[in-house]
Amino acid sequence: xxxxxxxxxxxxxxxxxxxxxxxxxxxxxxxxxxxxxxxxxxxxxxxxxxxxxxxxxxxxxxxxxxxxxxxxxxxxxxxxxxxxxxxxxxxxxxxxxxxxxxxxxxxxxxxxxxxxxxxxxxxxxxxxxxxxxxxxxxxxxxxxxxxxxxxxxxxxxxxxxxxxxxxxxxxxxxxxxxxxxxxxxxxxxxxxxxxxxxxxxxxxxxxxxxxxxxxxxxxxxxxxxxxxxxxxxxxxxxxxxxxxxxxxxxxxxxxxxxxxxxxxxxxxxxxxxxxxxxxxxxxxxxxxxxxxxxxxxxxxxxxxxxxxxxxxxxxxxxxxxxxxxxxxxxxxxxxxxxxxxxxxxxxxxxxxxxxxxxxxxxxxxxxxxxxxxxxxxxxxxxxxxxxxxxxxxxxxxxxxxxxxxxxxxxxxxxxxxxxxxxx
Amino acid sequence: xxxxxxxxxxxxxxxxxxxxxxxxxxxxxxxxxxxxxxxxxxxxxxxxxxxxxxxxxxxxxxxxxxxxxxxxxxxxxxxxxxxxxxxxxxxxxxxxxxxxxxxxxxxxxxxxxxxxxxxxxxxxxxxxxxxxxxxxxxxxxxxxxxxxxxxxxxxxxxxxxxxxxxxxxxxxxxxxxxxxxxxxxxxxxxxxxxxxxxxxxxxxxxxxxxxxxxxxxxxxxxxxxxxxxxxxxxxxxxxxx
Numbered sequence: 001x002x003x004x005x006x007x008x009x010x011x012x013x014x015x016x017x018x019x020x021x022x023x024x025x026x027x028x029x030x031x032x033x034x035x036x037x038x039x040x041x042x043x044x045x046x047x048x049x050x051x052x053x054x055x056x057x058x059x060x061x062x063x064x065x066x067x068x069x070x071x072x073x074x075x076x077x078x079x080x081x082x083x084x085x086x087x088x089x090x091x092x093x094x095x096x097x098x099x100x101x102x103x104x105x106x107x108x109x110x111x112x113x114x115x116x117x118x119x120x121x122x123x124x125x126x127x128x129x130x131x132x133x134x135x136x137x138x139x140x141x142x143x144x145x146x147x148x149x150x151x152x153x154x155x156x157x158x159x160x161x162x163x164x165x166x167x168x169x170x171x172x173x174x175x176x177x178x179x180x181x182x183x184x185x186x187x188x189x190x191x192x193x194x195x196x197x198x199x200x201x202x203x204x205x206x207x208x209x210x211x212x213x214x215x216x217x218x219x220x221x222x223x224x225x226x227x228x229x230x231x232x233x234x235x236x237x238x239x240x241x242x243x244x245x246x247x248x249x250x251x252x253x254x255x256x257x258x259x260x261x262x263x264x265x266x267x268x269x270x271x272x273x274x275x276x277x278x279x280x281x282x283x284x285x286x287x288x289x290x291x292x293x294x295x296x297x298x299x300x301x302x303x304x305x306x307x308x309x310x311x312x313x314x315x316x317x318x319x320x321x322x323x324x325x326x327x328x329x330x331x332x333x334x335x336x337x338x339x340x341x342x343x344x345x346x347x348x349x350x351x352x353x354x355x356x357x358x359x360x361x362x363x364x365x366x367x368x369x370x371x372x373x374x375x376x377x378x379x380x381x382x383x384x385x386x387x388x389x390x391x392x393x394x395x396x397x398x399x400x401x402x403x404x405x406x407x408x409x410x411x412x413x414x415x416x417x418x419x420x421x422x423x
Numbered sequence: 424x425x426x427x428x429x430x431x432x433x434x435x436x437x438x439x440x441x442x443x444x445x446x447x448x449x450x451x452x453x454x455x456x457x458x459x460x461x462x463x464x465x466x467x468x469x470x471x472x473x474x475x476x477x478x479x480x481x482x483x484x485x486x487x488x489x490x491x492x493x494x495x496x497x498x499x500x501x502x503x504x505x506x507x508x509x510x511x512x513x514x515x516x517x518x519x520x521x522x523x524x525x526x527x528x529x530x531x532x533x534x535x536x537x538x539x540x541x542x543x544x545x546x547x548x549x550x551x552x553x554x555x556x557x558x559x560x561x562x563x564x565x566x567x568x569x570x571x572x573x574x575x576x577x578x579x580x581x582x583x584x585x586x587x588x589x590x591x592x593x594x595x596x597x598x599x600x601x602x603x604x605x606x607x608x609x610x611x612x613x614x615x616x617x618x619x620x621x622x623x624x625x626x627x628x629x630x631x632x633x634x635x636x637x638x639x640x641x642x643x644x645x646x647x648x649x650x651x652x653x654x655x656x657x658x659x660x661x662x663x664x
Contacts, residue, residue, distance in 0.1 A: 005446070005448075008444070009446070012444045012446070013642075040441055043429045071651075074651040281650065
C-alpha cells in the first residue's frame, strides 16, 4: 500500500475511533471535554499529539469494564493483563475484534515463515493472558496445525515436540532457552527435532540471545510484539529477514516519544512506544503509554513489506535506571554479556546506594568449567565484561560471577533488575 | 480514485458535513449508509461539485475539485445517478440514454455512443424492449435502470448512486443490486449511498456509516454488518434496551 493511501486510511480510522471513544467512553469524554477538544480538530495524523495519554493507571482506575466502548452484551471475550507489576487490568473483544485479531496475528505468523503445512506448538499461557489465544487464532486462520499446549511442564513440552513433530514453537525467548537446556539434560539433540521456526514475544530480548537460540535449537527465531491493553500479539512482528518488526500500521498508530518530555524523538531514535488503536470496537485506546522502549526503522525492508518497522523492544522505560545521572537500560548490559564469550544468558542487575553513591552490580551465571577450575580465566572474564560495560553504559559497573543455575529462572517474564535503593 | 479529507460542507450557514474523510479505490463498491438527514446526498452533491466544500478537500483522480465546474467534474468521469431517478419523463427511453452520452459524443463521436447504447441494452434488456416508450410511463424499477443506464452512457470512472432502492419493491431492489454487482465485475467503481444498510453492505466491499454529518464507523462491509451498533441502528436486529 502506498504511504499516501495508508495515511488516508489511518486518518479515516482515527477520526471515527476518536468520535466513538468520545461519545461512548465516559473516561475519554471527560478528558476531551476538559481539553475542549473538538473532533473536527483532528485534520491530520499529527493532530494526534494534541490528545491526552492513556496510562496503565487509567485502566486500573476503570477496572473492570469502565473503558469499554460497547455494552457488555456485545462483548464475546474478556482478557486480563498478567499483572506483573500491580493490579490486573481488563480488556474486552467484540466478535469483529476477535476476527481482526486473528487476521493480524496471521500476518505476523506468515511473515515469520510459518505456513499451513507447519505444526505449531503454542507454549504461551492460555487463559486470561492474551498470548496463547492470540497466536492460536492467527495460526488456525492460516491453517497451521495447532498444539495448544499452553505454558509450563517443560519435559512434557519436549516430549510433545518430539512426538508431534512440531515445526514452529511459540513462547517467550527465555523459555526457549530453558527448553534447550532441559533438552541437553535429557540427552535430546535439538537437531534431531523437526523444529524450524521460533516465534518469540512477551519480554525484551537481544540479538545475542537470538544467536544463542539459533545455535542451541537451530531455528529461525523471530520476534513479535503486542500487549493486552492494545489487543495482545499482532501489533507487529518480524519477517524472515529478522531485522525489526513490521507494524500493522493500518490498525495501530504508533508514536515513539521521549519518556521524559513526551515529545516525538527524531526518526530512528530510541524512545517510549505510544499506541493508538484504529479499528478496535470494544476496547479502543488512545495514546496508550506502553513504557516499552523501541525505535522506528525508517529504511525499507528487503522483504518488500511496506509497513514501517520498529526495533525489538529494548526494555521498559520504567526499567530505565538512572545511575549517577546516566540513563542505563538493562538491555545494554544484556548485549554486552552475550558478546563476551563464556557467559550464559542469565544475569541479574542489582542497584544499591552506598554512601549516597549509586552502585550497580551485575550478577552473571557462568559455565561450570570456568567457575571451578580456572580462577585466572575467571578474573579475565570479569575484567572483560567490566570494561565493555563501562564503555557501553557509561558508568562503572561491578561484575560478580555466580554459579550456574543459582539465579532465579522463570517460565514467564524474567526479573532482571533488583533496585535496592531507597530514594 | 476518490479521496476526501476533512470535508465540511453544507448550505449557507448550515454545516451538514463535519470533518468527513473517505476514499474509494478503483474497482470497489463502497457503501455510505446513514439515516435521513445524515448528509449522504449533501456528500454526493459536494463530490460532483453542486455544493462547494467549506473546508477540506475532495480529490478525484488525483485532482482537487474544490473549484472545478460541475460539467468538468462530470466530464472527467464522475457520474451521478440521482435520488428519485430524475429521468426526463416526456422523452423516450432511448432519448434519455442518448442524453447521457452527450459527453461521449462530443469527445469520441457518434459511433462510440451507439456502441455504448448497445452495451446498456445488454445490461438492461428491459430498456431495449421499452426503447420507444416515454420514460414517464416506466415502472419505478425500470426508471431506476434507465437512470443508471443514462449515467453509464458517459463511460464514467466512478458511478455514484443516491438511494437506488428508494420506493422499489424488495424483488426489484434485489435486481438493481445484482446489476450493481455486475457493474463491479465489469471493472466499474461504485459509491453507493443507501438507507437500506443490509442490502448495500451485502454487496459492498467497504462501508462508511454517516450520522449527523460525521463518519462514526468505517471498515470492511462484512465487519459493519456484524457490528452491534450498526445492527441496532440500521438493521433492526435488536431492540435498543
